[in-house]
Amino acid sequence: MGEDNSNVVLLDFWPSSYGMRVKIALQEKGVSYECRQEDFEAKSSLLLEMNPIHKMIPVLIHNGKPICESLNIVEYIDEVWNHKPSLLPSDPYKRSQARFWGNYIDKNVYSRGKKVWNGKVEEKEESKKQFIECLKMLEEELGEKPYFGGDEFGYVDVALVPFTSWFYTYETLGNLSIEAFVPKLVGWTKRCMEKQSVAKSLPHPHNIYDFALKYREAHGYE
Amino acid sequence: MEDLKLHGFWYSPFTMRVVWTLKLKGLSYENIEEDRFNKSPQLLEYNPVHKKTPVLVHGGKPICESMLILEYIEELWPQNPLVPLDPYQRSQARFWVTYSDQLFPAVVQLILVDIADDEEKKKAIEKVQKLLKDVEDQCLLLVDEKLFFGGDTINMVDIAFGSMIKFLVAMEDLNELKVLEAEKFPRLHSWFNNFKNAPIIKENFSDREKMCANLKYIRKTIRELESSA
Numbered sequence: 001m002g003e004d005n006s007n008v009v010l011l012d013f014w015p016s017s018y019g020m021r022v023k024i025a026l027q028e029k030g031v032s033y034e035c036r037q038e039d040f041e042a043k044s045s046l047l048l049e050m051n052p053i054h055k056m057i058p059v060l061i062h063n064g065k066p067i068c069e070s071l072n073i074v075e076y077i078d079e080v081w082n083h084k085p086s087l088l089p090s091d092p093y094k095r096s097q098a099r100f101w102g103n104y105i106d107k108n109v110y111s112r113g114k115k116v117w118n119g120k121v122e123e124k125e126e127s128k129k130q131f132i133e134c135l136k137m138l139e140e141e142l143g144e145k146p147y148f149g150g151d152e153f154g155y156v157d158v159a160l161v162p163f164t165s166w167f168y169t170y171e172t173l174g175n176l177s178i179e180a181f182v183p184k185l186v187g188w189t190k191r192c193m194e195k196q197s198v199a200k201s202l203p204h205p206h207n208i209y210d211f212a213l214k215y216r217e218a219h220g221y222e
Numbered sequence: 223m224e225d226l227k228l229h230g231f232w233y234s235p236f237t238m239r240v241v242w243t244l245k246l247k248g249l250s251y252e253n254i255e256e257d258r259f260n261k262s263p264q265l266l267e268y269n270p271v272h273k274k275t276p277v278l279v280h281g282g283k284p285i286c287e288s289m290l291i292l293e294y295i296e297e298l299w300p301q302n303p304l305v306p307l308d309p310y311q312r313s314q315a316r317f318w319v320t321y322s323d324q325l326f327p328a329v330v331q332l333i334l335v336d337i338a339d340d341e342e343k344k345k346a347i348e349k350v351q352k353l354l355k356d357v358e359d360q361c362l363l364l365v366d367e368k369l370f371f372g373g374d375t376i377n378m379v380d381i382a383f384g385s386m387i388k389f390l391v392a393m394e395d396l397n398e399l400k401v402l403e404a405e406k407f408p409r410l411h412s413w414f415n416n417f418k419n420a421p422i423i424k425e426n427f428s429d430r431e432k433m434c435a436n437l438k439y440i441r442k443t444i445r446e447l448e449s450s451a
Binding site: 052053062065067068069072073075076079080092093095096099100103104137 | 271280283285286287290291293294297298309310312313316317320321356360
């Protein structure tokens with residue numbers, strides 16, 4: 001493989017979709033790594049040292065040097081361990097499209113999703129509408145392709161699939177059926193879950209749900 | 223001819239980034255000036271998701287988002303490289319580029335804030351200064367011995383921050399206040415002087431008075447639209 005795997009550390013928080021992205025990418029490339037769980041109530045000195053600006057996970061520490069921000073990390077992984085499978089397309093135009101959708105997912109999915117499971121009760125209907133709108137946009141982009149990357153699982157799939165571990169939570173706490181609105185996207189989810197890299201990296205949706213309930217209890221609605 | 227068209231707003235930091243990239247690469251293009259209050263149907267067709275500028279259209283195919291456009295241009299025209307070759311340095315550059323984007327909403331807040339409201343003004347200034355401080359103190363790419371974030375030559379980080387600081391300066395002129403103070407931010411201050419005097423950047427640096435006047439017009443129009451809504 002050419003690249004030394006012995007010093008790859010991931011600072012993670014298991015319910016984080018952003019952390020899951022990195023795990024999937026590392027799994028896709030067959031890179032072995034040490035995963036360290038962070039406690040948000042008590043961040044480690046290592047995290048604060050490696051990501052002093054944002055103090056957030058995920059952080060990939062490769063040979064002692066930190067790389068922050070999940071999609072930035074995914075691109076780094078793709079570039080350093082540049083054997084197949086490639087996560088980003090080789091064509092520059094398709095790469096720009098992939099990055100565009102990665103950015104779109106970053107800007108919209110988490111924030112809109114959070115309003116569904118932890119938002120103000122009086123804004124719930126509007127939050128659900130916005131969330132579904134975003135998923136519909138993504139389903140449209142998927143089209144008839146098996147993956148966002150086309151025939152092969154790729155960058156945009158990595159960017160989005162972690163949030164599907166939260167679908168059960170969105171549906172239960174938001175009182176909605178995601179499949180009813182975006183059946184093709186749910187089909188894509190099942191297809192992705194057949195991949196080992198995804199199945200190994202995503203927690204069970206019920207565990208996410210338990211986490212969300214505890215979080216809501218501890219922090220109240222936002 | 224490279225068949226490049228750029229839809230943008232001359233005063234927007236995001237458009238500036240693309241203009242500087244094209245000029246640094248020596249690429250010719252057709253400039254299509256958009257009106258933010260009356261966007262062209264082509265723009266809305268090219269960027270249906272966000273309906274924003276800049277959009278670069280290459281051979282009829284649109285690429286959106288300033289820094290994605292920069293990376294696209296870099297991949298097709300690698301002369302005068304703007305993106306580091308080493309993956310680690312590239313990841314660092316991308317991190318700071320993303321960080322620079324946070325300046326935009328913070329500066330916009332200072333443009334739209336009621337200057338007479340001291341409390342709001344102070345909060346808005348502090349927000350921008352916190353972002354600048356993080357760069358001043360934490361960015362390992364900003365060193366006294368080097369002219370630019372890119373080292374001896376300009377790179378994507380310089381372009382990303384250069385556009386935002388230019389925008390910040392226009393806001394300072396508009397509101398007659400100083401945020402990027404030389405004593406508080408000596409490295410950034412010195413870097414910005416290097417940047418705006420760099421060849422090609424210097425010849426493509428919009429007139430300061432024109433920027434300020436334009437911001438004044440935009441603010442007035444936004445406020446009018448909001449009050450009539």
